[in-house]
Amino acid sequence: MFNLLNMDLYRVKRSRSCYICLGIFLIGMVVMYGLLWLMAVPEGQKISVDIGMLTAVQVDEMSTIMDGTDSLILFRQASLDGGMYNIVLGVWVALLVCSDYQSGFIKNILALHQNRWNYVGSRIMTVGIVNLCCLILNLIFALVMNRVAGDMVPYAGWEDYLFYMSWVWLLTTAFAALIVFICVLTRSAAAGTLAAVCFSSGAVVAPLYGILQMFHKGGWLKHTIYFVLREGPGQFGGMQDLTVYVTGAVFVLVYGLLAGIVVKRQNI
Numbered sequence: 001m002f003n004l005l006n007m008d009l010y011r012v013k014r015s016r017s018c019y020i021c022l023g024i025f026l027i028g029m030v031v032m033y034g035l036l037w038l039m040a041v042p043e044g045q046k047i048s049v050d051i052g053m054l055t056a057v058q059v060d061e062m063s064t065i066m067d068g069t070d071s072l073i074l075f076r077q078a079s080l081d082g083g084m085y086n087i088v089l090g091v092w093v094a095l096l097v098c099s100d101y102q103s104g105f106i107k108n109i110l111a112l113h114q115n116r117w118n119y120v121g122s123r124i125m126t127v128g129i130v131n132l133c134c135l136i137l138n139l140i141f142a143l144v145m146n147r148v149a150g151d152m153v154p155y156a157g158w159e160d161y162l163f164y165m166s167w168v169w170l171l172t173t174a175f176a177a178l179i180v181f182i183c184v185l186t187r188s189a190a191a192g193t194l195a196a197v198c199f200s201s202g203a204v205v206a207p208l209y210g211i212l213q214m215f216h217k218g219g220w221l222k223h224t225i226y227f228v229l230r231e232g233p234g235q236f237g238g239m240q241d242l243t244v245y246v247t248g249a250v251f252v253l254v255y256g257l258l259a260g261i262v263v264k265r266q267n268i
Helices: 002-014 017-040 042-050 056-064 071-079 084-103 105-112 116-148 158-186 189-201 205-213 219-223 225-231 239-265
Strands: none
Touching: 002 116, 017 042, 017 071, 017 084, 017 116, 042 056, 071 116, 071 158, 084 105, 084 116, 084 158, 084 189, 105 116, 116 158, 116 239, 158 189, 158 225, 158 239, 189 225, 205 219, 205 225, 219 225, 225 239
16 A cells, blocks of 8 residues: 555656645635735725725724634634635545546556555545645645734634644545545546535535424534534534544545445446
């Protein structure tokens, strides 16, 4: 498996798609901090008034827009809570996995590595490593942008960053494992991309939750990846907060096992 992992990481390092995804994350962070600087910082508000972006009345209303917000809250609202991070990650995973099928390269891989579980394990480990790098770089860049913007919001404690980033990494890797499963099942990058958009944005889970809640049967959906990422704890407040790790680990194992079963039964 580790030979496969080394090969996958080398391919990722040489590909452009991974760097394009990282660039999308960073550009999104620049845009968000730039808009907030124009709306919430006095120097930026003056420019906003001069260019007609805000009126004097709106400037007064914006004076409390950042109250109760710290750098970690801002980071998760910009990247994770709305599903944008998972959309970009999921599309990249779909392209990564389906490129093996479309190019026929998977035949060469499985000819050399006949244990097909290793193939699935290598793919999930690869996306997990890339996911971790993207999350860390994205957070570092967000903190740098906050510094450039004149410490627009206060910084959270290091333990809060560590707790939040660890369980978010596990949940986003679980989402990536879901996309791996869908791609090996359908062998279609279009299906993987559609799944990434629908599941990460809540287009499937949120309406289903609303319908089931009319019958008081939707509580179990709160344990899905979408809702846990959106409503999970930002700080460790007790043992009950550790359930996010259980949720992430279970989904990684389930989707990994499903993907492995599919690949093992495929005629390639």
